[in-house]
Amino acid sequence: MGDHARTITFIGGGNMAQALIGGLIARGAVPRSLRVVEPNEATRALLIERFGVDARADAAGALAGAAAVVLSVKPQVLREVALGLAAEVGDALVISIAAGIRARDIARWIGSDRVVRTMPNTPALIGEGITGLAALPACTTADQGLADELLGAVGRTVWVDDESKLDAVTAISGSGPAYVFLFIEALEAAGVRMGLGATEARALAIQTFAGGAQLAARSDDSPAVLREKVTSKGGTTFAALTTMRDKAVPESIIAGALAAAARSAELGDEFGRD
Numbered sequence: 001m002g003d004h005a006r007t008i009t010f011i012g013g014g015n016m017a018q019a020l021i022g023g024l025i026a027r028g029a030v031p032r033s034l035r036v037v038e039p040n041e042a043t044r045a046l047l048i049e050r051f052g053v054d055a056r057a058d059a060a061g062a063l064a065g066a067a068a069v070v071l072s073v074k075p076q077v078l079r080e081v082a083l084g085l086a087a088e089v090g091d092a093l094v095i096s097i098a099a100g101i102r103a104r105d106i107a108r109w110i111g112s113d114r115v116v117r118t119m120p121n122t123p124a125l126i127g128e129g130i131t132g133l134a135a136l137p138a139c140t141t142a143d144q145g146l147a148d149e150l151l152g153a154v155g156r157t158v159w160v161d162d163e164s165k166l167d168a169v170t171a172i173s174g175s176g177p178a179y180v181f182l183f184i185e186a187l188e189a190a191g192v193r194m195g196l197g198a199t200e201a202r203a204l205a206i207q208t209f210a211g212g213a214q215l216a217a218r219s220d221d222s223p224a225v226l227r228e229k230v231t232s233k234g235g236t237t238f239a240a241l242t243t244m245r246d247k248a249v250p251e252s253i254i255a256g257a258l259a260a261a262a263r264s265a266e267l268g269d270e271f272g273r274d
């Protein structure tokens with residue numbers, strides 16, 4: 001971040017807030033310039049010990065002088081949290097990372113139209129995140145720049161032209177790390193079943209994912225062409241892919257992602273509006 005002393009207040013210090021905070025500090029943010037309002041005492045202790053941030057139980061005064069407030073609580077409690085911040089928000093830009101909840105609902109609750117809705121992911125912790133963002137029209141160029149800088153410090157940023165597309169972003173990259181971990185877990189289990197040690201099976205699976213992803217990112221070939229280059233005629237990969245197709249693996253992945261997007265929209269209906 002350019003201005004290392006700028007105050008950013010997180011409301012909710014759970015898994016995703018910790019990934020963002022860890023990533024921001026690794027990129028040079030001053031720990032004490034990050035405030036976190038977190039009701040859970042054990043989580044507060046962890047935030048202080050691990051990151052050295054200003055963790056507190058009470059939101060009163062926590063937004064004083066803050067450039068932005070990052071709403072990082074579960075969608076189910078966002079309405080209550082935002083209503084409670086209406087008297088505190090002042091000039092702070094409102095950035096939500098909550099799945100599903102629409103920016104206009106947050107704006108109504110918190111009493112500010114300067115709301116940026118975002119969908120980051122946990123690889124932010126190691127600076128390898130990717131975040132989808134959409135801003136309400138009242139946001140200035142500077143507001144969008146601040147949100148981009150904040151989330152861009154922990155990975156890539158992708159602005160979408162229509163906020164509803166964030167449901168799809170959630171299904172691909174927000175929830176996506178969990179699909180990757182599931183795949184790694186399954187490959188590790190397969191390796192163990194074939195007699196490899198768990199440690200070596202995991203190392204093989206993880207490096208294969210990392211190497212495959214990097215190759216896909218850097219190569220001029222499409223993922224489909226790269227896949228064909230692994231698949232020798234009558235060989236082992238062909239045997240694997242035929243079995244995976246028989247078991248509808250590609251369709252299952254697509255169906256899973258569609259379910260995530262549907263749940264995102266549903267969260268907006270269920271816990272948004274009023």
Ligand SMILES: NC(=O)C1=CN([C@@H]2O[C@H](COP(=O)(O)OP(=O)(O)OC[C@H]3O[C@@H](n4cnc5c(N)ncnc54)[C@H](OP(=O)(O)O)[C@@H]3O)[C@@H](O)[C@H]2O)C=CC1
Binds near residue numbers: 013039072098099175
């Ligand atoms: N995890 C992920 O990969 C991603 C999550 N998100 C979004 O981030 C948000 C948080 O998710 P996640 O970090 O996984 O969830 P967590 O449950 O880990 O974190 C939420 C934290 O907020 C605390 N909290 C509850 N009520 C309040 C309150 N009134 N004021 C302040 N803090 C409160 C919770 O405490 P307690 O546990 O005691 O209730 C908890 O520590 C969600 O909206 C989710 O959709 C977005 C992208 C990716």
Ligand SMILES: O=C(O)[C@@H]1CCC=N1
Binds near residue numbers: 099170174175
């Ligand atoms: O599972 C969830 O609802 C959140 C949003 C994206 C990742 N985790």
